[in-house]
Amino acid sequence: xxxxxxxxxxxxxxxxxxxxxxxxxxxxxxxxxxxxxxxxxxxxxxxxxxxxxxxxxxxxxxxxxxxxxxxxxxxxxxxxxxxxxxxxxxxxxxxxxxxxxxxxxxxxxxxxxxxxxxxxxxxxxxxxxxxxxxxxxxxxxxxxxxxxxxxx
Amino acid sequence: xxxxxxxxxxxxxxxxxxxxxxxxxxxxxxxxxxxxxxxxxxxxxxxxxxxxxxxxxxxxxxxxxxxxxxxxxxxxxxxxxxxxxxxxxxxxxxxxxxxxxxxxxxxxxxxxxxxxxxxxxxxxxxxxxxxxxxxxxxxxxxxxxxxxxxxxxxxxxxxxxxxxxxxxxxxxxxxxxxxxxxxxxxxxxxxxxxxxxxxxxxxxxxxxxxxxxxxxxxxxxxxxxxxxxxxxxxxxxxxxxxxxxxxxxxxxxxxxxxxxxxxxxxxxxxxxxxxxxxxxxxxxxxxxxxxxxxxxxxxxxxxxxxxxxxxxxxxxxxxxxxxxxxxxxxxxxxxxxxxxxxxxxxxxxxxxxxxxxxxxxxxxxxxxxxxxxxxxxxxxxxxxxxxxxxxxxxxxxxxxxxxxxxxxxxxxxxxxxxxxxxxxxxxxxxxxxxxxxxxxxxxxxxxxxxxxxxxxxxxxxxxxxxxxxxxxxxxxxxxxxxxxxxxxxxxxxxxxxxxxxxxxxxxxxxxxxxxxxxxxxxxxxxxxxxxxxxxxxxxxxxxxxxxxxxxxxxxxxxxxxxxxxxxxxxxxxxxxxxxxxxxxxxxxxxxxxxxxxxxxxxxxxxxxxxxxxxxxxxxxxxxxxxxxxxxxxxxxxxxxxxxxx
Amino acid sequence: xxxxxxxxxxxxxxxxxxxxxxxxxxxxxxxxxxxxxxxxxxxxxxxxxxxxxxxxxxxxxxxxxxxxxxxxxxxxxxxxxxxxxxxxxxxxxxxxxxxxxxxxxxxxxxxxxxxxxxxxxxxxxxxxxxxxxxxxxxxxxxxxxxxxxxxxxxxxxxxxxxxxxxxxxxxxxxxxxxxxxxx
Numbered sequence: 001x002x003x004x005x006x007x008x009x010x011x012x013x014x015x016x017x018x019x020x021x022x023x024x025x026x027x028x029x030x031x032x033x034x035x036x037x038x039x040x041x042x043x044x045x046x047x048x049x050x051x052x053x054x055x056x057x058x059x060x061x062x063x064x065x066x067x068x069x070x071x072x073x074x075x076x077x078x079x080x081x082x083x084x085x086x087x088x089x090x091x092x093x094x095x096x097x098x099x100x101x102x103x104x105x106x107x108x109x110x111x112x113x114x115x116x117x118x119x120x121x122x123x124x125x126x127x128x129x130x131x132x133x134x135x136x137x138x139x140x141x142x143x144x145x146x147x148x149x150x151x152x
Numbered sequence: 153x154x155x156x157x158x159x160x161x162x163x164x165x166x167x168x169x170x171x172x173x174x175x176x177x178x179x180x181x182x183x184x185x186x187x188x189x190x191x192x193x194x195x196x197x198x199x200x201x202x203x204x205x206x207x208x209x210x211x212x213x214x215x216x217x218x219x220x221x222x223x224x225x226x227x228x229x230x231x232x233x234x235x236x237x238x239x240x241x242x243x244x245x246x247x248x249x250x251x252x253x254x255x256x257x258x259x260x261x262x263x264x265x266x267x268x269x270x271x272x273x274x275x276x277x278x279x280x281x282x283x284x285x286x287x288x289x290x291x292x293x294x295x296x297x298x299x300x301x302x303x304x305x306x307x308x309x310x311x312x313x314x315x316x317x318x319x320x321x322x323x324x325x326x327x328x329x330x331x332x333x334x335x336x337x338x339x340x341x342x343x344x345x346x347x348x349x350x351x352x353x354x355x356x357x358x359x360x361x362x363x364x365x366x367x368x369x370x371x372x373x374x375x376x377x378x379x380x381x382x383x384x385x386x387x388x389x390x391x392x393x394x395x396x397x398x399x400x401x402x403x404x405x406x407x408x409x410x411x412x413x414x415x416x417x418x419x420x421x422x423x424x425x426x427x428x429x430x431x432x433x434x435x436x437x438x439x440x441x442x443x444x445x446x447x448x449x450x451x452x453x454x455x456x457x458x459x460x461x462x463x464x465x466x467x468x469x470x471x472x473x474x475x476x477x478x479x480x481x482x483x484x485x486x487x488x489x490x491x492x493x494x495x496x497x498x499x500x501x502x503x504x505x506x507x508x509x510x511x512x513x514x515x516x517x518x519x520x521x522x523x524x525x526x527x528x529x530x531x532x533x534x535x536x537x538x539x540x541x542x543x544x545x546x547x548x549x550x551x552x553x554x555x556x557x558x559x560x561x562x563x564x565x566x567x568x569x570x571x572x573x574x575x576x577x578x579x580x581x582x583x584x585x586x587x588x589x590x591x592x593x594x595x596x597x598x599x600x601x602x603x604x605x606x607x608x609x610x611x612x613x614x615x616x617x618x619x620x621x622x623x624x625x626x627x628x629x630x631x632x633x634x635x636x637x638x639x640x641x642x643x644x645x646x647x648x649x650x651x652x653x654x655x656x657x658x659x660x661x662x663x664x665x666x667x668x669x670x671x672x673x674x675x676x677x678x679x680x681x682x683x684x685x686x687x688x689x690x691x692x693x694x695x696x697x698x699x700x701x702x703x704x705x706x707x708x709x710x711x712x713x714x715x716x717x718x719x720x721x722x723x724x725x726x727x728x729x730x731x732x733x734x735x736x737x738x739x740x741x742x743x744x745x746x747x748x749x750x751x752x753x754x755x756x757x758x759x760x761x762x763x764x765x766x767x768x769x770x771x772x773x774x775x776x777x778x779x780x781x782x783x784x785x786x787x788x789x790x791x792x793x794x795x796x797x
Numbered sequence: 798x799x800x801x802x803x804x805x806x807x808x809x810x811x812x813x814x815x816x817x818x819x820x821x822x823x824x825x826x827x828x829x830x831x832x833x834x835x836x837x838x839x840x841x842x843x844x845x846x847x848x849x850x851x852x853x854x855x856x857x858x859x860x861x862x863x864x865x866x867x868x869x870x871x872x873x874x875x876x877x878x879x880x881x882x883x884x885x886x887x888x889x890x891x892x893x894x895x896x897x898x899x900x901x902x903x904x905x906x907x908x909x910x911x912x913x914x915x916x917x918x919x920x921x922x923x924x925x926x927x928x929x930x931x932x933x934x935x936x937x938x939x940x941x942x943x944x945x946x947x948x949x950x951x952x953x954x955x956x957x958x959x960x961x962x963x964x965x966x967x968x969x970x971x972x973x974x975x976x977x978x979x980x
Contacts, residue, residue: 008580012587019590019604026599043542048939051396051540056389058724060873060905061939064930071929089937096540098525104537107525111518111547118510126503129494427806445824465825472821479814486806524820531823722875745909 037073047090154212158300161205166290168198176280202256219306228312230692238324242313245299252289254335277346326378333372334440339364341437348481370775377768388726390737390756395544400523401443408436411512434478441471497569504562556609563620582615603659610648617644639778646770653764661758669750677757680704703729711740734759844947845935851923863951866897873906873941874914878960883918889963904941
């Protein structure tokens with residue numbers, strides 16, 4: 001029975017690994033120009049439409065940015081150049097990704113910090129609970145037992 | 153006349169709320185038990201006043217009474233009746249009126265439910281807390297957000313709502329569901345405050361509010377998902393969730409509320425996490441008020457935002473008051489609430505609940521941080537930056553995956569401690585289910601480690617939930633499927649279905665844009681669409697241009713663009729040819745030039761989207777099942793006694 | 798042990814309270830509706846390149862026009878303020894026949910509609926089609942109407958978001974003329 005179960009787990013593991021390998025192999029080759037442009041448009045916010053990205057927005061300015069992104073990608077500009085140009089024209093908040101330097105980087109760092117801290121506290125709590133499991137009788141308990149014994 | 157009726161209603165309601173509060177304060181202060189019932193007549197006054205005000209507003213809306221500023225600004229003669237009715241919650245003042253009405257419903261339900269226990273100080277304090285919230289909202293309606301302001305020279309016709317808000321029936325129900333969720337959390341919040349004030353450490357307040365919390369949670373879940381569905385059907389970009397500040401505002405209380413409905417089980421079973429659970433409830437309610445502040449103050453720009461108003465400082469003040477009261481009470485009483493218990497092993501049911509809470513709190517923290525971060529940075533150094541969808545995707549997807557893993561493991565674990573061999577035996581079938589889903593996904597064309605792993609975890613969750621349901625059904629018959637654990641597992645199945653839909657539609661959608669003349673065919677991802685004809689008609693004052701598109705195997709669909717005379721740019725309405733496998737999402741890009749016969753059609757193929765809505769429905773069903781009271785089974789009771797001892 | 802746990806709850810809640818209240822303070826000091834409007838980096842800079850064939854069929858290059866004033870106007874036929882400001886543009890054009898020119902660029906509009914708009918509302922100045930939206934992005938246009946005043950010499954000196962009047966544009970023109978004349 002146990003051997004049967006071990007076999008089943010092995011089979012499951014095989015299927016999982018096989019599926020993941022298949023998933024990696026099926027993945028597209030590195031980005032084409034069109035995909036690069038798509039990615040830029042997806043991560044760029046339309047300056048007048050309250051948080052919608054330029055890919056999805058119908059606003060004229062979004063259409064203008066889309067057209068220019070296509071044009072600049074065609075010209076062979078790098079992602080960074082295009083983003084910097086748009087940020088200069090429309091302000092830093094056209095980039096949906098907050099910056100990775102300066103004060104803005106805090107938004108990336110803080111969650112990781114909080115997550116690690118909270119997990120550490122949880123682990124600490126577990127170890128404390130664990131060590132506290134062999135409960136020693138408190139002095140009060142000993143006293144109670146003693147008086148009971150004396151009574152009997 | 154209607155305006156007068158409404159104003160009187162609001163003031164009567166305010167008086168009722170104040171009167172009931174005073175009566176409760178008197179009884180709590182003087183401790184004269186026979187006075188207790190005097191609060192209830194005042195509650196009745198408040199509820200009647202509120203109903204009168206809402207009825208007055210509805211009459212004004214339905215009879216096109218444009219002498220009311222609210223009606224003139226938000227309705228028109230040509231608005232269909234359903235949307236006239238729904239205009240009550242279409243704009244700022246009216247939505248607060250609906251908020252007050254829902255609050256009144258909850259207060260009357262609580263009053264009825266606890267009418268014999270009002271001499272209990274805990275119940276009295278809870279009712280008082282709720283009434284203070286009522287006083288605040290009726291205070292807003294009586295002054296700063298008066299929905300019954302009149303115009304000296306009423307216009308012949310009103311302006312009408314933003315057309316986006318009146319072209320889909322979902323808009324009529326989504327806000328109502330959302331408010332039932334939002335406002336519903338007032339009840340457990342009030343009981344939490346009451347427990348802190350009275351210092352009642354037992355678990356009774358929890359069991360008193362369990363059903364209320366679940367109803368609020370279920371409504372909020374369904375409300376948020378209906379909102380997503382509305383975005384999908386109406387906005388035309390093929391998405392349903394954009395991590396927009398207003399969406400986040402409705403999502404935050406959901407996250408803390410979800411953490412609570414899980415961790416409260418640990419408190420009921422093991423008597424632990426009391427402070428934590430109180431904090432979650434306090435945070436959930438504070439976040440609903442915070443969300444109200446965000447959407448109604450104009451500090452954050454969002455597509456869904458109400459017009460900026462002067463309510464900002466008032467709502468912020470109320471938010472601050474809640475924070476001060478909550479933090480002070482927890483600080484003063486927290487030490488009394490500390491629980492004696494301990495957790496034996498991380499590999500146990502309670503261990504998984506702790507992991508769940510850690511992940512949900514972290515999730516909520518990331519969402520909150522991302523939402524308010526631009527404001528904080530601007531306050532510190534004046535920089536303007538944006539935190540958009542890529543940030544939320546990158547930060548939250550790993551947390552979401554971890555949550556799925558915990559969700560699958562939790563039902564397999566026993567209380568106190570689980571041996572590895574037991575887990576290996578119990579996890580076998582669910583793991584096989586997960587592996588099967590992964591294999592099917594890859595064969596069906598899924599790619600990338602993240603999405604495939606996510607779908608596998610979803611399969612694992614479904615396997616674990618079904619295993620639990622099957623065992624419970626064998627043991628207790630249909631009764632095994634109701635109650636918290638049965639309903640909870642049904643909800644887990646719903647969440648996994650939703651996860652499938654979410655993962656597939658974000659990771660594997662495909663897009664194409666075609667310029668088509670009548671008879672032309674375009675194809676994306678194996679779907680062929682043929683442009684049949686263009687129609688150009690007048691619907692009342694609005695010009696509607698429709699493209700009739702034949703989606704192979706799914707009939708004719710007609711994405712449209714409508715030009716409203718009172719609204720600048722034309723509004724595009726997409727059309728979705730849906731199926732259980734994938735949606736073909738069609739939108740018309742622009743009104744075609746008059747001298748050409750071709751149209752530009754954007755086609756999105758989004759796999760499994762339908763399962764998001766199905767999953768939402770299943771979660772709703774699960775919540776209803778969980779609300780049904782079920783006697784604790786004998787074995788569970790025995791276990792509980794052991795624990796208590 | 799008991800004493801320690803008592804104070805830890807207090808400390809944690811006090812800390813949480815301070816963080817939350819400073820958060821409220823940040824929110825309280827934010828203005829409602831802080832926008833991203835009119836942060837135009839163009840003022841003081843040389844005007845971006847604008848050239849092409851106008852609706853009248855003539856070649857236009859902004860560099861040839863910067864001997865005088867140039868008023869670059871982005872508009873759309875569907876935008877109500879654009880319709881309303883059109884007579885003002887006509888008026889400004891009439892006043893500055895000698896020393897200036899208006900250039901209109903449709904933004905978020907089709908060529909067909911823009912042509913109809915000019916046929917209906919008049920205006921004989923150059924209208925150029927911004928094919929790849931290059932100019933719109935170069936000027937950082939957000940929503941029509943938007944107008945840029947280019948001083949003789951080719952420097953952008955003013956930008957208006959929304960409807961303008963001939964008098965308002967001339968106020969800036971006179972101000973700059975006086976400033977140049979003073980020293």
